Amino acid sequence: MKKSIYSGIYEGAFANRINLQKRDGMNDGEIVTEVWYKLSLEDAKQFIENDEYTELKIAEGKELLDSWIKLITTEHQNTVTGKTRHYSSTSLRPYVQGYGCDGTTDLNIHAIANRLAEKNGLDYRSLLVRAYPNDFSLSNNISWLKDDVVLDETIIPDEIDADLALRDLEQINNYTLAMEFGIELYRLGVTSTNWEERKTTLEVMTKMIQQGRL
Numbered sequence: 001m002k003k004s005i006y007s008g009i010y011e012g013a014f015a016n017r018i019n020l021q022k023r024d025g026m027n028d029g030e031i032v033t034e035v036w037y038k039l040s041l042e043d044a045k046q047f048i049e050n051d052e053y054t055e056l057k058i059a060e061g062k063e064l065l066d067s068w069i070k071l072i073t074t075e076h077q078n079t080v081t082g083k084t085r086h087y088s089s090t091s092l093r094p095y096v097q098g099y100g101c102d103g104t105t106d107l108n109i110h111a112i113a114n115r116l117a118e119k120n121g122l123d124y125r126s127l128l129v130r131a132y133p134n135d136f137s138l139s140n141n142i143s144w145l146k147d148d149v150v151l152d153e154t155i156i157p158d159e160i161d162a163d164l165a166l167r168d169l170e171q172i173n174n175y176t177l178a179m180e181f182g183i184e185l186y187r188l189g190v191t192s193t194n195w196e197e198r199k200t201t202l203e204v205m206t207k208m209i210q211q212g213r214l
Contacts, residue, residue, distance in 0.1 A: 001047070006073055006088040013039055013047035013071055019149045029080035036149070037071040038093075044069035048090065057092045068093050070153065072104055093153045098164045101171040107144060108154045109168045113181065114145045116160045122184055131177040162191045 001010045019036040039047065041058045048054050048069070061067030070093045076085040092099075095108035110124075117124040124145065128136040136142075144150070162185050169178035179202075182195030 003049075005086050007086075008049040009071070009073075009088055010047040010049070013037060013043065014073075015043075025076055025078075027078060030076055030078045033075045033077070035073050037073070039069040039071055041067065041069065044071075044090070053090070057090070060092055064092075064094060064096070066094070070104065095154045097155070097157060097161060098168065100168070106172045107147065107150045109165075109172055110145055111147075111150055111154050112156050112160060113165050113169060115156050116162060116165050116185075117181070119160070120185065120188055120190055122181075127177060127181050127184070131174070131180045163193065166191070166193075166195075 001012060003009070004011045004014070014037055016038045017035060018038050021034050023032050023034075024030065025032045041061050045054045045058060048071075054069075057069060061069075070091050072089050072091075074087045074089075076087075078084070089102075089104050091102045091104045095105060097112055099105065101109075114124040117127065125136070125138065125140070125142050128140075128142070129138055166178045166182050166185070169175075169181065179195055179199050182191060182193060183199065185191045186193065186195050
């Protein structure tokens with residue numbers, strides 16, 4: 001088998017593409033191309049060189065119905081310097097609430113949180129704007145929250161565990177969003193954790209750290 005430009009991945013892994021997206025990179029003149037592929041557990045075993053990883057994921061996958069491995073390849077191409085960087089990541093699918101963060105689960109976690117917000121009459125877009133006003137506005141296109149490809153690989157339970165949803169948001173470093181969402185859920189009686197108290201405590205501790213008192 002022929003190895004690809006992505007470390008530890010054989011070219012046979014790229015037969016089943018399910019998504020492609022391009023975006024501007026962090027650096028000037030940089031274009032990022034991200035491609036998703038769907039691998040069966042057997043394909044993962046054959047085309048991913050890390051035997052220990054694939055054996056672990058295959059063992060976990062046997063606990064799920066119709067499980068598979070999601071392979072993401074990412075190319076960073078700098079149109080100014082001509083330099084190109086390549087990365088890849090893999091994760092078990094379908095995504096189950098509480099599975100945690102493995103670097104490729106952000107959209108799944110947001111999809112579940114968005115459904116939880118809808119079920120409780122909350123607007124997830126407004127929560128995003130409140131939490132991250134420099135990154136989101138009410139005019140932003142957030143269709144990615146209901147992307148069919150993401151929803152197809154995500155198991156959203158009928159009864160979503162609110163505390164687990166908030167913890168998962170913290171797992172992907174969306175602490176401010178988790179806090180703002182948690183405050184609203186606490187007011188509705190959906191969670192027993194008083195997130196307003198947590199926010200106040202955090203603000204006091206942050207102020208003390210800035211003043212050199214901690």
